[in-house]
Amino acid sequence: MFDETDRRILGLLQADADMPIAEIAGQVGLSASPCWRRIKRMEEAGLISRRVVLVDRVIAKVPLTIFAGVRVPSHSVDWLERFRRVIADIPEIVEAYRLAGEMDYLMRIVVPSIEIYDHVYKQLIAQLEFRDVTSSISMEEMKFTTAVPLHYL
Amino acid sequence: MFDETDRRILGLLQADADMPIAEIAGQVGLSASPCWRRIKRMEEAGLISRRVVLVDRVIAKVPLTIFAGVRVPSHSVDWLERFRRVIADIPEIVEAYRLAGEMDYLMRIVVPSIEIYDHVYKQLIAQLEFRDVTSSISMEEMKFTTAVPLHYL
DNA sequence: CTTGAAACCGGATAGCT
DNA sequence: AGCTATCCGGTTTCAAG
Numbered sequence: 196m197f198d199e200t201d202r203r204i205l206g207l208l209q210a211d212a213d214m215p216i217a218e219i220a221g222q223v224g225l226s227a228s229p230c231w232r233r234i235k236r237m238e239e240a241g242l243i244s245r246r247v248v249l250v251d252r253v254i255a256k257v258p259l260t261i262f263a264g265v266r267v268p269s270h271s272v273d274w275l276e277r278f279r280r281v282i283a284d285i286p287e288i289v290e291a292y293r294l295a296g297e298m299d300y301l302m303r304i305v306v307p308s309i310e311i312y313d314h315v316y317k318q319l320i321a322q323l324e325f326r327d328v329t330s331s332i333s334m335e336e337m338k339f340t341t342a343v344p345l346h347y348l
Numbered sequence: 349m350f351d352e353t354d355r356r357i358l359g360l361l362q363a364d365a366d367m368p369i370a371e372i373a374g375q376v377g378l379s380a381s382p383c384w385r386r387i388k389r390m391e392e393a394g395l396i397s398r399r400v401v402l403v404d405r406v407i408a409k410v411p412l413t414i415f416a417g418v419r420v421p422s423h424s425v426d427w428l429e430r431f432r433r434v435i436a437d438i439p440e441i442v443e444a445y446r447l448a449g450e451m452d453y454l455m456r457i458v459v460p461s462i463e464i465y466d467h468v469y470k471q472l473i474a475q476l477e478f479r480d481v482t483s484s485i486s487m488e489e490m491k492f493t494t495a496v497p498l499h500y501l
Numbered sequence: 502c503t504t505g506a507a508a509c510c511g512g513a514t515a516g517c518t
Numbered sequence: 519a520g521c522t523a524t525c526c527g528g529t530t531t532c533a534a535g
Contacts, residue, residue: 205403212365212399216513226520231513242407246365246399247494250358254395256500260445262454279490286497292413292486301415301484302491307500331454333445337432338455341400341494344439347409347460368527379505384528 197242200225201233202345205243208234209342212246242348249341257287257305260333261312263319264298266326274323281322287315298329350395353378354386355498358396361387362495365399395501402494410440410458413486414465416472417451419479427476434475440468451482 203223207214220230237243252258267274275293282288282302290303306312309332316328356376360367373383390396405411420427428446435441435455443456459465462485469481 208401209403212401229519241404244402244404246401248361248365248399249397249494250362250496251394251397252496255496255498257496282491288491289493291491293488293490295485295487305496332448334448335446337446338435338441338444340442341402343403343405343408343410343458345408382504
């Protein structure tokens, strides 16, 4: 379905989506049109889902990352769906996962400061019941990439 | 520095980086050139850091997300720097944070399966000492966005 | 000093070999 | 797969508010 050349092209695009096709083609040893056709094919297959701009968190005034692990009072489908709706509407919550194990859910939240985090926290507990919420502050983002490993493809 | 119009433009670009400028301009009630100039300004200011393609994790065969929280044996700068180098070289580790509190570090790891996660885990403990590693499997990605909240800007 | 219209230009797209 | 022709959208310029 996809070969090593596709993976190399995709690797470049995961790093920089507006690299000119001519340059990508050059780096993978192809001329522009076949390279372009491969990209098109990866888009049509849904492998490339979309292109986005990445915003600098410090300049956007949301330098702080906080993780909130929560445990639920009741393991009901109803609670899950209400939780889903609540987190969808809070832009500070950028990631949320339902976990197997100790914690029921884990969220990554980006905010300007601890004070503002408290607002988000209150917003959360005002809308839903929780058994408990454990917040961990990130002191340093050591690695963050939107690029997924491609060698299993 | 940046006003509501900039935020609206940026919001659109965070959702879809290749929306034509003419359409963005239309949506924010501007014509193409001033809109283009605003985007340029946000790029030059570093607010827009770059554009990337987002890859579908299921199609790329890495559907599984696992969180690994670790505690260190020794709180030394040396250990931290070695850790930094190790995680930089493992593409399955897509995020890593140094935390304040119970856990010392938290990583988000994307893999095809638990079996492959075990490889990554072994790769990790082969290169560094850990006091302990706690892994949590994600059953469901409920929310994931690269878009940061813009209303603090 | 900022906007919008319009001309320009380059790279993305499509057809053909 | 690669070459070439077309075309569309980003970029620049310039006149007007």
